[in-house]
Amino acid sequence: xxxxxxKRFLAPNIVSMDILxxxxxxxxxxxxxxxxxxxxxGERVPLTxxxxxxxxxxxxxxxxxxxxxxxKIAQFExxxxxxxFVGPLGRPSDYVHEDLEEVKKRKYLFVAxxxxxAPVYPQVKWFKEHNIDVDVIIGAKTKxxxxxxxxxxxxxxxxxxxxxxxxxxxxxxxxxxIEELVVNQGKHYDVVIAIGPMIMMKFVCLLTKxxxxxxxxxxxxxxVDGTGMCGACRVNxxxxxxxxxxxxxxxxxxxxxxxxxxxxxAQYKKEEEELAKRGETKVCTCHQGGxx
Amino acid sequence: MDxxxxxxxxxxxxxxxxxxxxEVCLGYTExxxxxxxxxxxxxxxxxxxGNCPVGIDIPRFIKHIAxxxxxxAAHVLAEYTALPAVCGRVCPQETQCEQKCVRGIKGEAVSxxxxxxxxxxxxxxxxxxxxxxxxxNGFKVAVIxxxxxxxxxxxxxxxxxYEVTIFEALHEPxxxxxxxxxxxxxxxxxxxxxxxxxxxxxxxxIETDVIVGRTVTIDDLMEKEGYHAVFIGSGAGLPKFMGIxxxxxxxxxxxxxxxxxxxxxxxxxxxHDTPIKVGKKxxxxxxxxxxxxxxxxxxxxxxxxxxVYRRTEKELPARVEEVHHxxxxxxxxxxxxxxxxxxxxxxxxxxxxxxxxMELGEPDESGRRRPVPIKGSEFDMEVDxxxxxxxxxxxPLIASTTRGLEVNKKGxxxxxxxxxxxxxxxxxxxxxVTGAATVILxxxxxxxxxxxxDKYIKEKYGEKAQA
Numbered sequence: 001x002x003x004x005x006x007k008r009f010l011a012p013n014i015v016s017m018d019i020l021x022x023x024x025x026x027x028x029x030x031x032x033x034x035x036x037x038x039x040x041x042g043e044r045v046p047l048t049x050x051x052x053x054x055x056x057x058x059x060x061x062x063x064x065x066x067x068x069x070x071x072k073i074a075q076f077e078x079x080x081x082x083x084x085f086v087g088p089l090g091r092p093s094d095y096v097h098e099d100l101e102e103v104k105k106r107k108y109l110f111v112a113x114x115x116x117x118a119p120v121y122p123q124v125k126w127f128k129e130h131n132i133d134v135d136v137i138i139g140a141k142t143k144x145x146x147x148x149x150x151x152x153x154x155x156x157x158x159x160x161x162x163x164x165x166x167x168x169x170x171x172x173x174x175x176x177x178i179e180e181l182v183v184n185q186g187k188h189y190d191v192v193i194a195i196g197p198m199i200m201m202k203f204v205c206l207l208t209k210x211x212x213x214x215x216x217x218x219x220x221x222x223x224v225d226g227t228g229m230c231g232a233c234r235v236n237x238x239x240x241x242x243x244x245x246x247x248x249x250x251x252x253x254x255x256x257x258x259x260x261x262x263x264x265x266a267q268y269k270k271e272e273e274e275l276a277k278r279g280e281t282k283v284c285t286c287h288q289g290g291x292x
Numbered sequence: 293m294d295x296x297x298x299x300x301x302x303x304x305x306x307x308x309x310x311x312x313x314x315e316v317c318l319g320y321t322e323x324x325x326x327x328x329x330x331x332x333x334x335x336x337x338x339x340x341x342g343n344c345p346v347g348i349d350i351p352r353f354i355k356h357i358a359x360x361x362x363x364x365a366a367h368v369l370a371e372y373t374a375l376p377a378v379c380g381r382v383c384p385q386e387t388q389c390e391q392k393c394v395r396g397i398k399g400e401a402v403s404x405x406x407x408x409x410x411x412x413x414x415x416x417x418x419x420x421x422x423x424x425x426x427x428x429n430g431f432k433v434a435v436i437x438x439x440x441x442x443x444x445x446x447x448x449x450x451x452x453x454y455e456v457t458i459f460e461a462l463h464e465p466x467x468x469x470x471x472x473x474x475x476x477x478x479x480x481x482x483x484x485x486x487x488x489x490x491x492x493x494x495x496x497x498i499e500t501d502v503i504v505g506r507t508v509t510i511d512d513l514m515e516k517e518g519y520h521a522v523f524i525g526s527g528a529g530l531p532k533f534m535g536i537x538x539x540x541x542x543x544x545x546x547x548x549x550x551x552x553x554x555x556x557x558x559x560x561x562x563x564h565d566t567p568i569k570v571g572k573k574x575x576x577x578x579x580x581x582x583x584x585x586x587x588x589x590x591x592x593x594x595x596x597x598x599x600v601y602r603r604t605e606k607e608l609p610a611r612v613e614e615v616h617h618x619x620x621x622x623x624x625x626x627x628x629x630x631x632x633x634x635x636x637x638x639x640x641x642x643x644x645x646x647x648x649x650m651e652l653g654e655p656d657e658s659g660r661r662r663p664v665p666i667k668g669s670e671f672d673m674e675v676d677x678x679x680x681x682x683x684x685x686x687x688p689l690i691a692s693t694t695r696g697l698e699v700n701k702k703g704x705x706x707x708x709x710x711x712x713x714x715x716x717x718x719x720x721x722x723x724x725v726t727g728a729a730t731v732i733l734x735x736x737x738x739x740x741x742x743x744x745x746d747k748y749i750k751e752k753y754g755e756k757a758q759a
Contacts, residue, residue, distance in 0.1 A: 263639070
């Protein structure tokens with residue numbers, strides 16, 4: 001059992017929770033995720049690690065309640081216990097293990113979409129801790145769904161916020177923001193790291209391929225165990241089948257077969273709808289929170 | 293009674309059981325067990341024992357059953373195995389103990405497995421305590437994985453006085469007994485959970501949700517948490533696929549995914565949140581026990597199921613009993629058939645599986661005749677779900693995050709005759725060493741490693757840990 005030591009709302013349906021999980025907090029690195037099981041009958045839900053505090057032994061997760069399982073988790077209150085909290089899962093981001101001097105030579109641009117801002121945060125924080133300034137784009141549908149802006153501003157070099165409806169910041173999607181920075185303002189980047197809904201990552205990749213910008217994405221496919229056992233999360237990367245949970249979740253976005261990945265994400269849609277109709281707390285793991 | 297024939301055992305009617313997840317075999321009554329046990333010849337050279345991977349004194353426990361001393365029979369079993377109720381159900385007795393049974397020369401071998409199951413079930417139902425432990429010796433051992441290898445190793449060491457903690461990656465202990473083998477073959481609440489509880493009664497601690505290699509490393513366990521030795525029983529968890537076109541279409545699942553959703557996550561029950569997709573027509577590719585389990589599970593979920601296997605029925609690696617049960621329940625078999633492509637519809641869902649017919653050629657390195665495709669024999673089988681049950685391989689996570697662990701070409705950990713890996717104080721056994729095999733072989737390896745660990749620790753640190 002894992003205690004929820006703090007809970008707060010970041011947006012009307014986006015919740016942030018600090019979970020007491022010392023082993024996970026101690027091992028977590030940028031790029032990794034956790035699996036949460038709410039209660040005895042719950043699903044294994046892959047969720048984003050947003051932050052971790054090794055001293056307090058807590059891991060911060062951000063949950064957007066979209067399906068029944070994420071809603072169930074989001075309804076837990078401070079002082080409640082989650083049945084299971086497993087992680088950190090997946091491989092840490094490449095730069096964590098690379099020669100720091102090499103990493104310092106590159107200019108990184110992070111592109112965070114919606115609740116994908118949460119997994120971007122610990123990455124940007126890692127760069128800040130290593131005295132590297134990176135640029136960050138936060139994109140959301142509308143102003144109210146822009147999350148973690150202040151926290152991100154503390155660790156980012158330049159922070160650009162954009163909203164699809166123009167209610168806050170730059171008016172337009174993250175792809176328009178990237179074009180604005182790279183094409184119009186002539187900014188130079190060596191690596192783009194994009195995390196958000198799969199459809200957003202697809203379109204970022206289409207654009208950055210055109211711009212010749214190397215792009216890393218964090219995939220959030222359907223998963224069951226998250227340890228390499230089930231193969232539900234298989235994705236086609238550069239013509240090869242990979243398991244997102246153990247080979248990823250981060251991959252070269254220009255090599256990902258996005259159409260296949262998007263189709264696979266919809267695999268349990270019918271079951272979710274039927275179960276939601278029956279009024280049960282049933283949902284997929286393919287919600288947007290996914291594995292990133 | 294006819295001493296050449298086994299006492300028949302009652303089973304759920306095939307038509308009924310094809311629609312439920314209750315156990316197929318109902319077990320012997322006391323009278324039936326005593327009658328079957330009386331068929332044992334108590335041969336002096338007892339060839340059955342030599343063919344048991346954990347060397348159970350089979351004639352001795354059977355003699356107790358024949359005499360009606362069921363608790364005594366359970367005590368004998370407990371000397372050799374931590375999981376008699378499990379092994380009595382899932383061991384391939386027909387190729388082990390029962391294969392060597394002298395009764396089997398002229399008639400049917402004694403039903404050793406069913407008798408083992410009877411004694412274990414009887415002891416559990418009558419609350420017979422079977423585990424005894426020596427005094428604590430102060431040494432700490434970490435066991436990675438709570439499947440058959442880990443349970444056996446942990447149980448044996450706890451009995452010797454070691455302080456044992458099992459680290460389990462999933463949220464329920466039991467490994468393949470919980471996520472892989474279905475309820476109708478191995479009941480979870482009735483059989484597996486009590487075995488785990490017995491282990492806890494021996495003082496073994498179980499920490500679930502710990503993925504060694506991610507949550508904590510072996511180096512940490514030994515250097516920071518003070519474990520004197522580690523046993524790796526992490527199994528062979530990674531599913532294999534065929535590498536044919538269309539394999540990533542929606543509706544193609546590994547048997548691991550299908551069975552994990554059903555067994556571990558209990559997707560077959562309405563009160564659990566995890567969904568499972570079974571479709572109307574299912575092809576299960578493969579011929580092992582896992583293929584039978586997946587096929588019979590899909591059948592119980594309401595599908596029309598066909599097993600597709602590239603050799604003939606004679607070569608099926610599954611236990612004869614499982615094949616027999618599957619047939620009785622209505623699973624169809626397409627032998628000498630090999631998939632070459634999965635065909636999808638316009639929305640990316642499986643609509644058919646393209647197969648070719650095979651014939652048997654010359655024997656291959658496994659000694660079995662190699663299946664050879666027949667030219668121009670391709671045909672499409674209309675299905676909406678394909679389950680790949682082609683075997684599994686060890687997860688590379690532990691080997692890649694632990695200093696000094698050597699693996700072979702297949703990714704299996706290399707161990708010596710005591711179960712010790714190439715890293716001092718780190719032992720391993722079960723599927724992580726052999727690749728996918730059986731419950732009982734994993735248990736045998738867990739036993740060997742427990743002895744190896746005991747010897748290693750006592751030679752290095754003495755009989756008791758320094759306070």
